[in-house]
Amino acid sequence: MDLQQVKQRFGIVGSSPMLNNALETAIKVAPTDMNVLINGESGVGKESFSKIIHQLSGRKHAPFIAVNCGAIPEGTIDSELFGHEKGAFTGATDKRKGYFETVNGGTIFLDEVGELPLGTQARLLRILENGEFIKVGSSVVQKTDVRVVAATNRDLLERATNGKFREDLYYRLATVPIRVPKLSERKEDIYLLFRKFSADFSETHRSPMMELTPDAQQLLMAYPWPGNVRQLKNITEQICVLESDNLIHADTFRKYLPPVPSGLPVLLGKGDAYSDGMSERDIFYKVLIELRRDVNDLKKVVFGLLDGNAEMPSNSIPVTNSTAMKMPQDNNLLSSGAEYKHQAETPVILNPTAMDEDEPEFVDAETFHHIPIDDLSLEAQELEMIKKALTKNKGRRKKAAQDLGISERTLYRKIKQYELD
Template sequence: MASPSQRVIAEEEAQFQLLQWRYGIVGHSEALRRAMRLLLQVAPTELTVLITGETGTGKELFARALHGLSPRRRFAFVSLNCAAIPETLLESELFGHVRGAFTGATTDRQGFFEVAHRGTLFLDEIGDMPLSTQAKVLRVLETGEFSPLGSSEVRRVDVRIVAATNRDLEAAVRQGAFRQDLYYRLNTVRIHLPSLRERPEDIPLLVEYFASRVCERLGIEFEGIAPEALNMLQQQPWHGNVRELRNFVETLVTLERGAYITPEIVQQYLSQLQPASVERPLEYEPVPTERAIVMLGRERSGGGALASFDTTLLYRVLLDMRSELSELRRALQAFLPLLYGLQESVEQLRQEGVGQRGEESVIPIRGEADFRLEDMERRLIIAALKHFGGNRRQAARALGISERTLYRKLAQYGLGDIL
């Protein structure tokens, strides 16, 4: 018969397994487990939680787990990246607006606080929130009251706030960039997430987890990875943390499908990594053109297998080849139907009149129709937003662009009120 201490350990292990299975929080290092224990303790409460840690450490995963393990789980979890939204739009996103509140406000619109009523509002990168907005958020935290833009009506909401930041908020308070009273309200419970450099022993588990997920999604096989190759990954600094490792593994497994991953293969991909501190000139992560075309050819020769290929990867390939029209024509012939999710045939698109002749970005496809990259970009954004129920953070991630870029594209294409 198990002793009380053994039962406690077994129960804790079961809870950790639940966090991995349901929320993707993977690892057995003590640094991560400290954060997981605190998560499990505060999730059932109404306490405001501040999650700190470097970019890519999994702050949103923890926020979702806090919501999913709380009594509020039957209601909405709403996520907002404060750094991704222009200052002029942030208050409208948070508090909503009434018709006529500003130019372009043609209808009333609920803000995220109202959408999250009785649920959880996750304010990511809250350290980037303007001081003027901080004061209004503090009012909601203290009284549960706010007024939409353009209205004097006072509305009440019942929302649990989970905030996250990769900044030193205490330093920001000293510098006058963050309100001290708001900081104290948010910092009721702090969960600090360790960087991947602080838990390299978790990297083999993470590699296996991400590889199995991408294989399941694409219907491909993963033959495994050599211990020496895993050791190489454990030696990497991973300044982008788990997010960077996930992107690396997904690219590696996708492009090397069916191969046993050796140190030589890993070194080839590691050599293509750029330091996270270096600002990349492209909005989209580049994919090596020659490798992408090879993969497109493999998928095309495999018949129906093309339908399962990662559309995000293909979209990035498309944009990276934008200036090479001859390459772009060949690639589009291979995967244009997939790009539209196989929901609309080329003939249907032609009948809708997508694209106009005479423009530099128009590319003929099999002589059937003309397509503009701008049209495809707009359609992809609409499809992504509909797929994720209007969640702009998830849509941006699926499209491989930043949320700031997504908001700019929404304004560019007049899609602000699409959902």
Template sequence: MTIEEFQNKFGIIGKSKEIKDLISIIMQVAQSDISVLITGESGVGKEVFARAIHGASKRTEKELVSVNCGAIPESLLESELFGHKKGSFTGAIDDRKGYFEIANGGTLFLDEIAEMPLTTQVKLLRVLETQEFMKIGSETVTKVDVRIIAATNKDLQKEVDAKRFRHDLYFRLKAVTITIPPLRNRKADIIELANYFLTNFSKNNKTKIFRLTKDAEEILINYYWPGNIRELKNVVETAAALSQTDILDANSFLPLLSIAEQNDENRNLPVFVNKSAEQVDREIIYRALIEIKKDLMELKSLALQNQNDFSKNDSQNNLTEVVPIHNLEKEAIINALNFTKNNKRKAASLLGISERTLYRKINEYGIK
């Protein structure tokens, strides 16, 4: 099976080298029973890769059981994983199988493994080493044959150093570690994913087929995507749902992207990125341009409101503290022209105005 065939079979979208390399590793380890640890930011699609590993394994005929360790209260997690006997605690009115027993012969996917309490980690380690466990309230051992795939959006080594995660369990889980890069580090996949989500949206909702304009694609490619693929899916589907036409342009997405707030807490921290200085500068200018546009719209609204208030009061007000709108507008136009390397069609599109209006403004403000 080729990498492309594997992607089609298990619904892994992407043409970037990073994705191709990950799939190559998955295809090598899927057939074994070795434990796999999948790491990556929230929303990168860790469960999709877990399902692909199970689907390509010799356990594919058996069940893949997914458990979100962070979503189950600590007091219930042990019972959910290992099961319990009737009367073993208040509320245990019947015998119950745990996820390990349900997944017997198949695969158990433990998402958000870093949220698992230390006491439960001890019992998980025992199962990994012996393939047996005891239900709560039971005096007999239950044997199982389960493959473990774990996932986390945290740095488990740091969790180990902070004594929040057992080092022996960490080393047992990380036999094979797959790290899924964030969407912003594999920009080649963004438009393919966006079109995939649009196609599914049209099919599921029986609507027209949507098409992305070039300026919309540029917006999506240059956005930071802190929520990764999950955020991209939500943004694309929302834009499609709100659109009155089958064409999605930059203005379809700008109100849906929290660019002004993105990465604020780390904005002034030094960060290593695998990009040229020109690429970094381009992204910074692009984000700044969008922020200026949003601020300009807010300032226009505020200025008009103040102007109405001044007219009502019919009084002299000190306007020296108000920045003239034309200054902000001129600055936005200059930034747009610089960013698009003087491509007036693209600049007009980014600013949300017609080319004719842009030419008029350039002449009006004497922009060279």
């Protein structure tokens, strides 16, 4: 069965290379008896992979069972998986077969395998190694032939370092690892999935199929979908049921998208980062301007200090790379004693007296102090930008301040400072 047929048969939508890759691995490994560990965030579609692997294997006529290891209480999980003898524990009035016995010849899908208690992990390892298991409360070793496909949304190796997951079991389960990509890693699939789900739900709920306006489509694409395909599916259904108009605008769509916690400044209002992709850049730009302003202020303080304390040597001190205080050319990022990392796009000051040395890369603080400060490039640029903004806005300070991304008050201060009025 080829990739397209598999997608069709299992209702899998998407054509991103990462998804195709994962599916191709599943198709290849299915007819073997190898154990497979499917890894991926919640809601990416791991369960479908386990079904594909079973259905395309020689075990397809034997039973398949999916066990959610995270949902079974610790006290009963051994009994569920491996069975128990009569009287093995209070309440064990009868002997019972476990899944590993009933599924003999078939496939067990162990979902959320990272949640298995350590004792159960030891039993599972034994089954994977030689097919042997012992019922709870028994001493008889039994044999079974079960293929294990496991899934997790956790980093099992990290859990292994914390002593929560057996490393040997990890390597046994992950004979073939398959990573199912997050939805945000396969943006090209988002719209396809939305179309599929809206078609499905319009049929289920007997409503006309939803359409997205272009800006709603942009929002759909830009949203990070932390709950992956499941979240997209749920939200599509919610909108399908709750909205009476089948043409969905961005404003309507946005109401259904929960804010995403993130370290970055993402706004969830009108004109937010999702709607036009510009605001985030604007925010960064403003942050940079603020930072530059702070650096300028800091610079003044430092120069003030140097002016107050330092006696100026009559000659520049020769450069020695070992003792040099490294600093960038534009003099604005004055490194405070710590080494400034020299980067290609941040050239350093060339000490005029050391021009003909082999590597006249850095100057020390005192030499630096010798360089006249009245033509610092950033200050000159700032002045230039303010002049430009004022000219462009015909002297209207409010507009100019907006263009510059600074407050009107700061602009007034700058105008005074540069004696522009």
